[in-house]
Amino acid sequence: MTAPTVGIIGAGQLARMTTQAAMSLAVDVKVLAADPSDPACIAATAVEVGDPGDLAAIRRFAEGCDVVTFDHERVDLAAIATLEADGARVYPSSTTLRFSDKAHQRVEFSARELPVPQFAVVDSAADIEAFAAAHGWPVVAKTAVGGYDGRGVFVLADPHEARQVASTLVGCQIVVEPLLDIRAEIAVVVARRPSGAAIAYPVVETIQRHGICVETVTPADVDQCLAAEASELAISIAELTGAVGILAVEFFVTPDGLVVNELAPRPHNSGHWTIEGAVTSQFENHLRGILDWPLGATTTTAPAVAMVNILGGAHPTDPATRLSAALEVDDAHVHLY
Ligand code: ADP
Numbered sequence: 001m002t003a004p005t006v007g008i009i010g011a012g013q014l015a016r017m018t019t020q021a022a023m024s025l026a027v028d029v030k031v032l033a034a035d036p037s038d039p040a041c042i043a044a045t046a047v048e049v050g051d052p053g054d055l056a057a058i059r060r061f062a063e064g065c066d067v068v069t070f071d072h073e074r075v076d077l078a079a080i081a082t083l084e085a086d087g088a089r090v091y092p093s094s095t096t097l098r099f100s101d102k103a104h105q106r107v108e109f110s111a112r113e114l115p116v117p118q119f120a121v122v123d124s125a126a127d128i129e130a131f132a133a134a135h136g137w138p139v140v141a142k143t144a145v146g147g148y149d150g151r152g153v154f155v156l157a158d159p160h161e162a163r164q165v166a167s168t169l170v171g172c173q174i175v176v177e178p179l180l181d182i183r184a185e186i187a188v189v190v191a192r193r194p195s196g197a198a199i200a201y202p203v204v205e206t207i208q209r210h211g212i213c214v215e216t217v218t219p220a221d222v223d224q225c226l227a228a229e230a231s232e233l234a235i236s237i238a239e240l241t242g243a244v245g246i247l248a249v250e251f252f253v254t255p256d257g258l259v260v261n262e263l264a265p266r267p268h269n270s271g272h273w274t275i276e277g278a279v280t281s282q283f284e285n286h287l288r289g290i291l292d293w294p295l296g297a298t299t300t301t302a303p304a305v306a307m308v309n310i311l312g313g314a315h316p317t318d319p320a321t322r323l324s325a326a327l328e329v330d331d332a333h334v335h336l337y
Contacts, residue, residue, distance in 0.1 A: 003028045004291055007061055008040065009052045010071025013337040014267050014283075015040035017275070018069075021283035027291070031071075032061045039337050040071070055079040062088045067290050069245060070266055073100040074146065091194070091244035091290040092265035099241045099263050102175045103144035112240065114233065115259045117177040117252075125166035129159050131176045140180075141165055144173035150211010155179060184253040185261070186220045186227075187270035188234035191285035191295050192243050198235050199285075201278060201298040203227040204270050206250070213269050216307040218277065218300060222253060230258055237263065245289040246271065246282050269309060274298075276333045277305030302331075 003026045008015040011033035019029045019040055028045040031038070032052055041047045050057035053076045062068050067089040080094040099105045103121040110116050120131045121144070132139045141162070143152035154165045166174070185206045192198040205220035206213045220227060234249040241247065241263065248268030250261040271282035280288075280296025288295050312319075319336050326334050 004066040005030055005045075005064060006287065006290065007032065007065030007068040008044075008071055009058060009061070009068065009075060010034070011038035011040035011044070011047070012071045013039045015071040016043050016337060017272075017335070018267060018283045018286060019043040019045075021281055022287055025284070025287060027287055030061070030065060032058065053079070055082060058083060059086065062086070062090075067091060069286070069290050070097075073097050073265060089290075092247070093242060093244070096241045096243050096247070096265045100265060101145050101173075102142055102147075102262060103173050105260075105263060106175055108240075109237075109260060114237070114240075115257065117180060117259050119175055119177040122174050122176050123172065125159070125163040128156065128162040128166060128174070128176050132156075132159075132162070135178045138179045139176050140178070141169075141174050141176045143169060144175055146172075150208075153211055180252055180254050180259070182252045182254060184220070184222060185250065186222060186230055186253060187216075187248055187250045187268070188230050189246060189248045189268060189271035189274070189282055190234050190238040190243065191246055191282070191289050191298070192238045193289050193295060194244050194292050196239065197295060198238050199295050199298050200231045200234055201271060201274060201282070202300060203230050204273070206270050212309070212311065214309050216270055216273055218273055218305045226253065226258065233258065233260070241265070246286040269307075272309075272335070273305045273307040275335070277301055277307075 005028040007030045009032045011031040015031050016039045022029045030046040031040045031044040032048050032050055033041050036049050048061050062083055069091055077094050084090050106116050106119045138155055138157045141154045156162045187204045187206050189201040202218050203220045205217045207215040230251055237249050238247045246267045248264040248270055251258045252261050267282045267286050274281045279299050285295055
């Protein structure tokens, strides 16, 4: 069997970790990197430098790839749809990728009576104020696309703050919703094949600080019925969105039950623990899913697994200076990128 070639649009840390899994399966990985110093370039079998948003660049890149996937969802959906029309195998598909748009996701899910917060899709301070008049202040306003790590999420206390934030988001679609009483945030990572076979990892609790996931704990310390409900919802959302490969579904646990927060149609930081903590990592299952190969078991390799995400900050110290101390910790694994 000749090694299949997976093309990854974008060459960040997720592409790099996917490449590590690809090596064990003799899968070649080609990355489309915006910059030759991007994290995955050192690991990939082949690197093309180009603009991941440029149709000509991604068309050229897709030639010779058995399947094309993504490092992140900040891609031009029309360009991806054109690639699909060319006959390229692209997973996640443009249909699935569109659910990263928080407005599209909320509208589609509420139409299907999936649990989502009360919301409105707006584009002005006046609309935010109208929503708050009906639901009360404070409200949460978030940009429908382009946000990550809490960037693009604003808690608004009053009309003055609404006007301030709206003036920085002119021309953007905004999702506005009540400030929820969140008791916990949990996530379910699902792997799925084109045929529809799907498997969920155990439910993870994600601990967020300033919109950034700083820690995950598996299994989540939540009621078993709630965990089962989250798994079932995540699998049905994977089906509904036509996900192939990994799909992460984030939920809020509120006094009224679960609500879906957002989707990530790719390996996700709520699944990084699976590298050593699960029988099959999310990166390997992403490859298996997009290549339509049998999915691997998602069970944990220990009774409990934690992941801690440490960011460098404005003046990062070289992690190498602390690496040996971290490696002294029994059964801890370090991933630097
Ligand atoms: P991002 O796409 O940047 O990850 P999210 O929509 O997940 O943005 O929001 C980031 C964080 O903001 C969430 O993890 C949660 O802690 C908080 N948050 C988002 N929406 C609400 C809400 N309606 N009520 C309360 N907190 C929220």
